[in-house]
Amino acid sequence: MTTTDHRPRRMSPEERRQALIDSALELFGRNGSDRLTMEDVAAHAEVSRALVYRYFSNIEEIRVAALRAAVDDLVGRLSRQRDGDLLDQLHATLEEFVSFAEERAAGYIALLRNGSVIATSETAALVDEARHAVVGQVLERLEPVAPSPFLLLTLRCWVAACEGAMLTWLQERTLTRESLVPWLSGQLVGMIGATAAHDPEVAAILSLLEPRSAQPSSA
Template sequence: MSPQARRDDLIRAALDLFGSRAPELVTVDDIVARAEVSRPLFYRYFSSLRELQVQALRTVTDGLIDGLAGLEEGPPEVRLRAAVRGLIDVADHYRAGYIALLRSGSVISTSETDAAIDEVRNRAVALILDALGVTDPSPLLSLTLRCWTAVVEGALLSWLQERTVPRESLDTWLVDQLTAMLGATAQHEPAGTTGVPAGS
């Protein structure tokens, strides 16, 4: 197995374990047992458990960005629903890792993981602007989209932990939330300001 393949295997083992417990509760012994390697081999590829935790969580954020990467053809609502479904799929697949990334006060939160989360948020905003056909958003529209990304994060965190809402309705509900927020923003835009497209 190549060095990169071995690293990837250890990261997969950690993410598998994150599915049953919080990342900060997963030990090196847990990971090497799951990956069926020795502790010395683990430390050939990662200098510390912390480094592996950060790399594993970076895998989650990379997955979220990939989930946002492909926009379907069609009207904005169809394209945005597809993107939200991609986010839901990745968040559900990496449930514990996603919760750890966004949980306030997480002991494994670092400036690197925070930057990775911001990258996902920035990608989400860029995607929405592209779907809406807006190249020069007003400050109020930009603020609206940032607020909506917080709504999505909060909703997914609650849904992953409680499962009180059917998965099939999540993407439609979240896009409806965005539509309502865009409508409110349009009513407050100054005349002549580039913001929400007509009809949003």
């Protein structure tokens, strides 16, 4: 008669480090990180304080590693190739953005909260990296020869609006996901439309963001 060994599998150093980062992300998202301690991370991960110190020398190292993990995940998702016209690609990218926020809500909330809570150049740079990645993905699809100051300002303002909307949506869920994504893309179209009145180069981009039904037929 054979018996099954139910003892937990021993983690490799890489797996253990990732488990500690995941615990930190959850705690950061739930409580913020300005008052979090190494002891808090150890308790949440159900390991000893000494084990945490084996991988990280202080709470700042954990904070940076956790934010790095969240940024890498988000940037990787947003960088995937998309099919279809510009509006289809925008919708698909936003779907991925919302999926990240839903699946890793703690990490996403931690990412945004730390942008205003932590006054260190390294963590601020990580938050900016995520924002630049979103702007970069839109610019890559718009393919302007040289993005104008008006266009860059518009996209950065849109990213800020998306961040605020996602934080509110995660907490309140007053809209369905199916209605949230087209609303977010509509915000970009509306903001680019407003900017087009001040910048002819942006006006040329606006037609690329119109639904197919609104574009003139080539027949």
